[in-house]
Amino acid sequence: MVDPARPRPPQVFVNSGATELPDEFIKHLVSGLTDLGILNIFMDRDDWWGRDLDRIFTCIEESTIALVIFSPCYPETEWCLDELVKMKERVNNNKLLVIPIFFNVSKNDVRNFEGEFGDRFMELRKRYTKYKYDPFRVQRWETSVMTISKMEPSLAWETQSSSISIAMDIIREVNKELNIASDAGFSMPLGFQKDMHSKLTNGEVFVSAFLVAFLFRLFIARLLFTDMTFFRTAKWLVGFPIAIVVLYQLHCALTQQNRRAPDP
Numbered sequence: 001m002v003d004p005a006r007p008r009p010p011q012v013f014v015n016s017g018a019t020e021l022p023d024e025f026i027k028h029l030v031s032g033l034t035d036l037g038i039l040n041i042f043m044d045r046d047d048w049w050g051r052d053l054d055r056i057f058t059c060i061e062e063s064t065i066a067l068v069i070f071s072p073c074y075p076e077t078e079w080c081l082d083e084l085v086k087m088k089e090r091v092n093n094n095k096l097l098v099i100p101i102f103f104n105v106s107k108n109d110v111r112n113f114e115g116e117f118g119d120r121f122m123e124l125r126k127r128y129t130k131y132k133y134d135p136f137r138v139q140r141w142e143t144s145v146m147t148i149s150k151m152e153p154s155l156a157w158e159t160q161s162s163s164i165s166i167a168m169d170i171i172r173e174v175n176k177e178l179n180i181a182s183d184a185g186f187s188m189p190l191g192f193q194k195d196m197h198s199k200l201t202n203g204e205v206f207v208s209a210f211l212v213a214f215l216f217r218l219f220i221a222r223l224l225f226t227d228m229t230f231f232r233t234a235k236w237l238v239g240f241p242i243a244i245v246v247l248y249q250l251h252c253a254l255t256q257q258n259r260r261a262p263d264p
Contacts, residue, residue, distance in 0.1 A: 010178055011040040013060050015087065016069040017080030025163035032171035036178070044083060053082055060086050065177050066096055067170065068148055069157075070110045071103040075121035078128070081141040088144040091151075097177045100149050101170065103157045110149045113142070121145075153177075205248050209241035 012033055026043075033041055042059045056079075060066065066087050074080065090096035102110065109115035113122070125138050153173050157166045217231040230236055 010036075010038050010064040011042070011059075011062055012038055012174065013063040013066045014041065014043040014069070015066060015080065015083050016044065016071075017074045017077045021069070022163045025167050028164050028167035029170060032167060033174065036171065036175055038174070044080065053079060056083060057086050060090060060096070063096060065174055066098045067101060067174075068098055069101045069103050070105055070117070070149060072105050072116040073120060074105075074110075075117065075124050075145075078124070081124075081144070084144040084148055085140045088147050091147070098148055098151050099170065099173050099177065100151055100154045101157055101166075102149075102154065107149065107154065107156075111146055113145075205245045206241045209244035210237065213237055213240040 014029075021043075030041055040062075042063070044056060060083065068084065068087070087096055087098055091098055105117050106115070109117045112118070121141075128138055153176070155166065155169055155173065213236060217228070217236065221228060221231045225231070
């Protein structure tokens, strides 16, 4: 039985679609992530999924980090692009961190729908437009591809690159992202918590700032100022802590935005 009070370990979701990932790469990636304490690693290519999107979406919602492996054949599957739409939704809500990986395809080809990647996406668009009746679905796919492919950090993976080397690069980036996930502004998915670097609540910041203001008035202000009137007013004892809370929240928001903002 799982103890509900016990912090949930981080989870990684790997979105690769029709991309054939080398077995050596998968072996080293899983081993390295496990060493980081990530025991739940889900890959959307596994046969047991049965293409049950509801089940896949639940796994994405439970994940802390997603690895999106773009390749020339990535746009061949509708369900893979639907997963990407779900990820974009979670990213917009600060509930998922995504690392795009470009496997045998350039960033520009993916972002601009050019080259072999663009050709295959256009083929999928024609097939879907001809036989399906949801014109906005393709638009959601395009928007999600453009958004996720511009996220940083990102990694390039060429055919001649070592599978072990790229796996280690991914593991290092995941480790960095786990630290970002513990910072302010990121909502941990479904009970996941980090034991270190946790965000202070507004109440904790206010009480700490109030104590600083009170101690400053009691011990330091009298040494620096001859007129103590201002430091005995509510403007000082209440206004100072409120200002600190506002500045703290602004700092948290700017820090998260700077770390996760995609390149223009």
